[in-house]
Amino acid sequence: MSIGSFILRRLGSGAIAVLGASLLVFLFLHMVPGDPVDLLAGGDATPGQRKAIEECMGLDKPLATQFTDFLDHIADGSLGHQCPDPKNKPTVLGRVLYVMPNTVALTFAGMLVAFVLGIPLGILAAVRRGTWVDTAATTLSLAGLTMPLMLLAPVLLLVFFVHLGWAPGPTETGLAALVLPAFAIGVHLMAMLARMTRTSMVDVLGEDYIRTARAKGLSEGTVRYRHALRNSLLPVITVAGLQFGSLLSGALVVEQVFARPGLGTLLLDAINERNYPIVQGVVLVVAVIYMVVNMLVDLAYGLVDPRIRRA
């Protein structure tokens, strides 16, 4: 199969999946009628005002029409409008795009933390297998895997902001303010990568071609880092890409704890306000990002490992 048809097929099945996902979310959110109008209109709204809001949101139309309207809004790129005053408010896509860079920066910084700390930790454990270094690294990654983010993030904030004063506090912006949240969000993936790198490297170090490399007199460093490491990292990189979704989930908690604007904060605020168009929009955008990232990971894997391309 050529790369081109591979991409086309993945895009096709991905689009169907995203469409199915948005239908699912649409149905969930429309199972309880009336509720959103109450919140937008307030308690003392006249029946006329209520009716206007209902019409603006399209809640007076049949469910099927509402869904085709939703699809229309996907097609015209607005993802919907905000009532009661759609002309003077940004579209749903506008609001999503406004905060998205914050979340993207956070997840990428988290991934960087995970790679920079996790992979060396795994290599160290594999190379010093069975020693106290290995035990320490394995214990550390087990702790990282099991530590709930809801505990880790506040504790980091308490230690490095409240007590030590090394890190900027919540609500602050800039690169320095990104360090603590990025560490919090990256720890889980770091632990996972360390574990995988260790296993994968231990496996590869037992392969025949490693014995051959040693037998022909190559230095241990060359064997480890030129022959073993490169092959060990293949599965690790795949897993890292597939864990992108867990970083997005982590952003929900981290943005909340560090009071950072982002997709997570937008989603939670929208849920509290019963602002369904925003909830729908965020879910849809995240689903699309998720699908594209997963596709790129598969693609990259095929490019790096020729055995998969031929299969």
Place this chain on the structure above:
Amino acid sequence: MNKLSPSGMIGLAMLAVFVIVGVLGPLIAPYDPSQIDLLHGFAPMGGEHWLGTDSNGADALSQLLWGAREALIFSLGVVSASALIGFTLGIVAGYFGGWIDELVMRIVDVLLAFPGLLLNIAIVAVVKRPGLGLVMAALIANGWVGYARVARGQVLALRERDFVLAARAVGASNRRIMRRHIAPNLLGPLLVQMSFSFGTVILVEATLSFLGLGPQIDYTWGAMLSQGRAFLGHAGFLHYALAPGFAIMWVVLAANLAGDGLRDRYDPQQRGR
């Protein structure tokens, strides 16, 4: 049958402790966890209240113990329902193939199209004050997917094995083959998957509660964490967040150790991964 590794045994023992605390917790709780005593809020650890009190003066240890009951009911319910649904669908899809298989796997694709937590939130967001049942349903809604994939993969290999062909040759019905000949062979992978998902379910539930989207009932560990975070600046209140945090870690660690141990036992090829 080879034996369970020491760490796997530790994991199972830790899970057993969780189950015992969950069953007995509310019976041995020293106070009523909802008893408000505003004069004694933010009490430190020790003395009359071993783990101190919350902002309203309610006993933290009692809340933790009641939270264990809630966590146990929740995780048992979600894990067993997900396993039952997922394994049934996976076995049926793998055994019959054709359009049933196609249908089930397309649903799986849709559910995997976005991060699981987001789907859970989208379901919970439907109502203002979700009860235990709705939050459980939200987790089951995509919780079965992993089981279905595991079961289907195993069944695809099993259905061509001699003992299944022999059963068919002597005229056993499809239903009987699936129940008597295929399902028992899936017990190992089932246990492994259930063990791992115990940890996941506890974490997701705590995350939802922490975000204010969890079941609006008595006491959850996630809600305790949320309160602990809200009053983090309050000197000497850290233990109130640490206690439920460690409780969650306990269960997640137990589930992972037990899962690793069980996988090594049932699938020696995967050992050490």
